[in-house]
Amino acid sequence: MTSDDRALIDRFLEMMAAERGASPNTLLAYRTDLTGAAAIMGTLAQAPKAALADLPAAWASLAASTVARKASALRAFYAFLAEEGLRDDDPSAALPRPATRRPLPKVMSAADVDRLFAVIAGRLAADPPARLDLRLSALVELLYGSGLRATELVSLPRRALSADRPFLILRGKGGRERLVPISDRARAAVAAWLAHVPADSPWLFPSGRSHLSRIRLYQMIKSLAAAAGIPPDRISPHVLRHAFATHLLEGGADLRALQAMLGHADIGTTQIYTHVDSRRLVELVNSRHPLATMTPRR
Incomplete structure (x- = not known):
């Protein structure tokens, strides 16, 4: 070159x-x-x-x-x-234009998520809980509870979350801003962790001279999965983001609302999650469609 x-x-x-x-x-x-x-x-x-x-x-x-x-x-x-x-x-x-198909996201069941949180709860039951377990709790609550990307999560400023505000405003891919809802559980976990963050740190999850790296976050999630008896190759920070989207959709979330929360520029990207909900859609038609209550004619 x-x-x-x-x-x-x-x-x-x-x-x-x-x-x-x-x-x-x-x-x-x-x-x-x-x-x-x-x-x-x-x-x-x-x-x-x-x-x-x-x-x-x-x-x-x-x-x-x-x-x-x-x-x-x-x-x-x-x-x-x-x-x-x-x-x-x-x-x-x-240049070539190969035909590509958008890969379907790895699906993580609600039972698997429960097992992850059970491990975290067991560690937090210690008196007092370990500092790094408080950090892990805050990270996983934000990953699964808000669908943050790994980079967005590890680079959160110290003051990104406010005790009296159930959301934060992020600048994600392409510089696009979006509003991200933060659950009461996640805010409580972050508040517990904040007590251990140095007062002069600009980051919510500091590490050395900067913030926690994506690679370290990846390793922490794999280790947590192993402790929960889940094959580590099935889980990553991005899989938890997928779980957030999948389980919201299964619970009845609107696709456009999900697009806004995930920060997708194209609704087509969000639509990859609809494949996991096909069984629920069939049940919805059978139970809610006007024809479902009509007696068939002979």
């Missing part, structure tokens, strides 16, 4: 951050995909269309979703070059 390529990638990522509000994780993914493509082709910004046509062969062993993501990053990069007058053409038409 040439020095010009590195400079243009930097300019592209600055634009994505400033104009489109791309998150640090998104920017890192773009940089990885662009530098990887440059390594394959030898150059990036001035790569001919024929060089891009060779990429599918290099990506042949990758999943369709991964190929689609890499191709999307390159399309955005070449569109940026064209808009800035840095290329006379846009060669991205040569």
